[in-house]
Amino acid sequence: MRAARAARALQSKEDYNQAITFYTQAIDLDPTVAAYYGNRSFAYLRTECFGYALADANKALEIDPKYIKAYYRRASSYMALGKFKLALKDFETVTKVHPSDKDAKAKYTECNKIVKRIAFEKAIAVDDHKSVLDSIDIETMAIDDDYDGPKLEDGVVTLQFVKDLLKTFKEQKKLHRKYAYQILLRVREIFMKQPSLVDITIPDGKKFTVCGDIHGQYYDLLNIFELNGIPSESNPYLFNGDFVDRGSFSVECILVLFSFKVLYPDHFYMARGNHESATMNQMYGFEGEVKSKYPLTITFTAQMADLFTEVFNWLPLAHCINNKILVMHGGLFRDDNVTLDDIRKVDRHRQPPEEGVMCELLWSDPQPQCGRSQSKRGVGTQFGPDVTKRFLQKNKLDYIIRSHEVKNDGYEVSHDGKCITVFSAPNYW
The missing domain is CATH 1.25.40.10 (Tetratricopeptide repeat domain)
Structure with missing residues (x-):
């Protein structure tokens, strides 16, 4: 046929x-x-x-x-x-x-x-809050004499370190395991102090960039910085989930993004996507990539992939810009009564559940027709323009920004201009 x-x-x-x-x-x-x-x-x-x-x-x-x-x-x-x-x-x-x-x-x-x-x-299982870091003595980790990559001085991330890191990864060289662990330790501490819904204030007339899925496409991440400028206090960014999986350079992408978060904790933001989960990382490559680039050794038996999972569990679920724009990876909810306070109250330190507010923030998608329908993904929900309108009115918001879906132009405006999808991984699949 x-x-x-x-x-x-x-x-x-x-x-x-x-x-x-x-x-x-x-x-x-x-x-x-x-x-x-x-x-x-x-x-x-x-x-x-x-x-x-x-x-x-x-x-x-x-x-x-x-x-x-x-x-x-x-x-x-x-x-x-x-x-x-x-x-x-x-x-x-x-x-x-x-x-x-x-x-x-x-x-x-x-x-x-x-x-x-x-x-x-x-x-x-005894203590869900026990960290992989509890079994790691980072300070005693030796740096090989022939290592010529970026180095952290006293564990501090500097702008020069990040610039060196960008160059090192562009040349497809590795960051030493010790420094990778120090970055993970520091960024975990930062995320642990943040709420599930982070409020962001952007002064009138100031630039603020929201990026969608990156999915391990490191050279496309570099292109974003080339076109839009490197992150700084005067050039803030929000990366809206799905930093890893599928692409071949997920480790490089996530370590760069985490480094910027440590460098500019109040001007560089990251939200959890549905791919920041153990199941997706097992299925779509990130776990295997971490194990390949940072394999176990006789003297070092803790899995770096497990620590990444810990950090992902602390990623915020959503951001609210100037009390008017809600940004999340997936979308809206099965229940019309969900409020911003409900998002703030979500206990996010876990793997994503199969239903509820946290699940829908990570997995839901907009649809052109009114109402709701069963999710094409098997989790979350599909929501129409009427659902978006009611949510915005109830929470006194202007519009939502989300990611999660491939868009050939990199973005799409739907639901009468009230729902904007941003996807930042070109030539995806």
């Missing part, structure tokens, strides 16, 4: 949104072909529409219970949604039918490890 062929061609070019359009056309013409749903499920997975991906995988299996790719797609959807036991069951089905499939076997092994680790952590 022509639509299906076009969809496959687009998918091979990683144009997943257009592929979804053509697979939908193919399904409309013949809704009995399991492969159409299975292939569209894959495209939905790539665009992080995990709810839609799961629904398509289920539909494919309803049509053809022996369609193994659908089990794989469903398992991947469950993994992304943190439903690891259900994912494990489907991966097991795939490996039994195709025991020589190395990728399926690797996914099964990975998922099995996660299930066992969660059970183990639950069994030994």
